[in-house]
Amino acid sequence: MMTVLITGASSGIGAGLAKAWADDGCKVIACGRDPERLETLRQHSPHISVRSFDMTDRDACRLALQDCQPGLVILCAGTCEYLDKGVIDAELVERVMATNVLGPVNCLAALQSQLVSGSRVVLVSSMAHWLHFPRAEAYGASKAALTWFANTLRLDWEPKGIAVTVVSPGFVDTPLTRKNDFPMPGQVSVVHAVRAIRQGVAKGKNHIAFPRGFSVMMRLLAGMPGGVQRMLLRRMVRS
Template sequence: MKTVLITGASSGIGAGLAKSFSADGYHVIACGRDPARLEALHQTCPNLTVRLFDMTDRDACRQALTGSYADLIILCAGTCEYLDGGVVDAALVERVMNTNFLGPVNCLEALQPQLVRGNRVVLVSSMAHWLTFPRAEAYGASKAALSWFAESLRLDWEPKGITVTVVSPGFVDTPLTRKNDFAMPGRVTVDEAVKAIRIGLAAGKMHIAFPAGFGFILRLLSGLPAFLQRTLLRRMVRS
């Protein structure tokens, strides 16, 4: 039986992936911070092991993950907070960076001694760093850092036979995005996100981005002159 380790398994994409892989006969190591949600997940997925820890705590990661082996590692725990009115809040930025960037790094540090040729590591980033959105200074920076780290790590781990994949979703209907106070074009369901990720992994893709339509729009916007980008992105966030 193959093993998949998933962070952020308490809800959203992580929980959806845990259910999907469990249904396909994988042993799932479900990691998160919410004991009630993880226990509820365990009740529906008998071939699932719960690991309760805070990935922003380096020592906690070591204690929870050292010695753990998984054929597939999916790091998708994340958070989102916005800076309002351009007021820089260092504590807010630190919280977001700790969860979205340093958290996955902590997990990888703890897991790397067990990695062997043929393993795959998946880091869930976001399309948010493809363009600079208003209010998204912390979130966009954290996902840009994660993507850069993953792309660089791929170059170092590829000779060892360890594959690194970056997943860049657009808006996904999760408890996190439901807090947003703006329109979210192209928003997909968790089931649709899980399907896109599983199809991409089965195809051996190094980069999985969805939904395609929203991604195309962002790529198109990135080719426009800077002043047009700023105007359109401000309108997009306000609408």
């Protein structure tokens, strides 16, 4: 049975994916920071082992991942913080970039010599960078950077036989979105997200976006002229 390594497995989408692949009989290496939540996850199935480390720490990633040989890597861990009223909080931007961009890069750097032909790496991005949403300067930029990195890596790793998939969720009901104080159209459950991601991975897709209706609407908006987009997005700016 395949070994699946999942970051962000202590919560939300990552936890759902870890349980689903373990229930299929896969060996799951579940990564996160919170040892207690990881232990709760471990008790879900004998197929799950856990590793606790901060993926913004390059040495910690190297140590934690040095003996893994996963056939499937799901880099799901991430964070979301918004700027307020256009005030640039450099520490906030650094935290978001470190977690959402450098974290996955640290994991891939640690794993690259252990990945063999036929394996697949899945990076969880977001639709948030398809449009320039107010307050999402840090989060949107981090997911745009992650997506760029993944799409480029796909070409460079193709000759090695390693596939790269980008996942772009809309809104999913998890601890990450429960702190949002704005409407989240088209929000779906973790169950929906897990099904969409696993179906896309099983089909060998390069890009997975869900929910479908919301993703079509977002693509249409992103294809509109810049002036029209700004007119619509301006309505979301907080005074």
